[in-house]
Amino acid sequence: EAGVAQSPRYKIIEKRQSVAFWCNPISGHATLYWYQQILGQGPKLLIQFQNNGVVDDSQLPKDRFSAERLKGVDSTLKIQPAKLEDSAVYLCASSLKVGGLSGNTIYFGEGSWLTVV
Amino acid sequence: RKEVEQDPGPFNVPEGATVAFNCTYSNSASQSFFWYRQDCRKEPKLLMSVYSSGNEDGRFTAQLNRASQYISLLIRDSKLSDSATYLCVVNPLPGAGSYQLTFGKGTKLSVIP
Numbered sequence: 001e002a003g004v005a006q007s008p009r010y011k012i013i014e015k016r017q018s019v020a021f022w023c024n025p026i027s028g029h030a031t032l033y034w035y036q037q038i039l040g041q042g043p044k045l046l047i048q049f050q051n052n053g054v055v056d057d058s059q060l061p062k063d064r065f066s067a068e069r070l071k072g073v074d075s076t077l078k079i080q081p082a083k084l085e086d087s088a089v090y091l092c093a094s095s096l097k098v099g100g101l102s103g104n105t106i107y108f109g110e111g112s113w114l115t116v117v
Numbered sequence: 118r119k120e121v122e123q124d125p126g127p128f129n130v131p132e133g134a135t136v137a138f139n140c141t142y143s144n145s146a147s148q149s150f151f152w153y154r155q156d157c158r159k160e161p162k163l164l165m166s167v168y169s170s171g172n173e174d175g176r177f178t179a180q181l182n183r184a185s186q187y188i189s190l191l192i193r194d195s196k197l198s199d200s201a202t203y204l205c206v207v208n209p210l211p212g213a214g215s216y217q218l219t220f221g222k223g224t225k226l227s228v229i230p
Contacts, residue, residue, distance in 0.1 A: 042121070042204050042220025043161060056217055091160060106218065108160035 002026065004109035006092050012115045018080035021112040025073070025094030031055070033106065034067055034077050035091040043091055049075065050098045082116045089113050120144065123205050126224035134195050138224050140188040140205030149208035150181055152190045154201045155223065161204055164190075195228045202226070 005024040013019050025032050031050050035043035046065065047057040051072040060067070064083070069075040079086055089111040097104045123140045130136050142150075150167035165172065167179040167188055178191040188205055205221040 040222065042206075042222050043218075044220070045217050048217070105163050108162070110160050 004092055004094055004107055006090075006109040006112050008112060009110065010113045010115075012117060013082055015084055015116050016081040018078065019082060019114060020079075021077045021090050021092075021114075023075045023077070023092030023109060025075075025092070026107055029094035029096050029107075030072075031095045031098045032069055032075050033093040033095075034075070035093060035108075037089045037091055037111070039088070046077070055098065079114075082114075084116050087114055087116045120209065120219045121205055121207050121221040123203075123221035124224050125222075127227060128224060129227045129229055130195055131229050132195055132197060134228075135191065135193050136195055136226060137192075138190045138203050138205070138226075140190075140221055142186050142188070142205075142207045142209070142219075144207070144209040145183075145186060147186075147207045147209045150188050151206040151218075152177075152179055152188075153204040153206050153220070155204055156201045161220075164203070192226075195226075197228050197230065200226055200228045 004026055007022050011019055033048050034046045036046050037043040046060045047067045048055040049069040052069050065079055067077045091108050091111045093106045093108045095104050095106045120143050124138055128136055152164040153161040154164045155161040165174050165179050167181045169181055171180040176193045180189045202223040202225045204223045207219050209219055
């Protein structure tokens with residue numbers, strides 16, 4: 001079974017530029033997540049979708065970050081304009097169901113590594 | 118108090134040793150608990166869920182103490198391949214709503230030959 005696909009794997013941009021990351025979840029997974037992992041920290045949830053609706057975006061810095069999942073499958077995460085502190089790994093993840101239900105494992109992609117210089 | 122706190126590490130142990138990781142969480146209403154493993158420059162992967170009664174999977178044993186808001190992971194007979202960062206993960210929201218997993222910073226384990 002194919003896992004969560006992300007691209008690009010690596011991106012270096014200058015501050016104030018924009019960047020977009022793409023994610024294709026595991027087939028059939030209704031819920032998609034974007035996490036930010038800064039070096040030395042655990043992942044932090046930015047936004048959670050169920051199908052094409054937003055379930056939780058309380059930790060998304062909405063002045064510069066945006067995300068969409070238009071057809072309930074693929075998703076894009078955009079940062080504009082980027083700041084130095086946005087340097088991190090952006091992890092996309094998916095799960096079959098929504099919520100903290102028993103057996104609802106979250107599967108992560110390999111991540112998109114962003115360096116802002 | 119941080120939502121999820123872990124031993125700072127790193128833990129450097131010889132092959133065959135037993136090592137224990139501890140984790141505390143701040144939200145007493147938390148319902149779901151997990152240990153994830155993250156290899157260097159890789160994505161986190163679920164190692165095991167943690168149940169109230171405690172659970173074991175081969176060399177790995179996870180325990181939960183709700184009264185103390187404390188989770189532990191015990192690894193017996195450490196292998197070189199166990200070298201990784203172990204992330205304590207809590208779903209702080211009760212019920213089947215937002216699955217906002219909260220991760221600890223992780224504890225790095227290095228198993229030495």
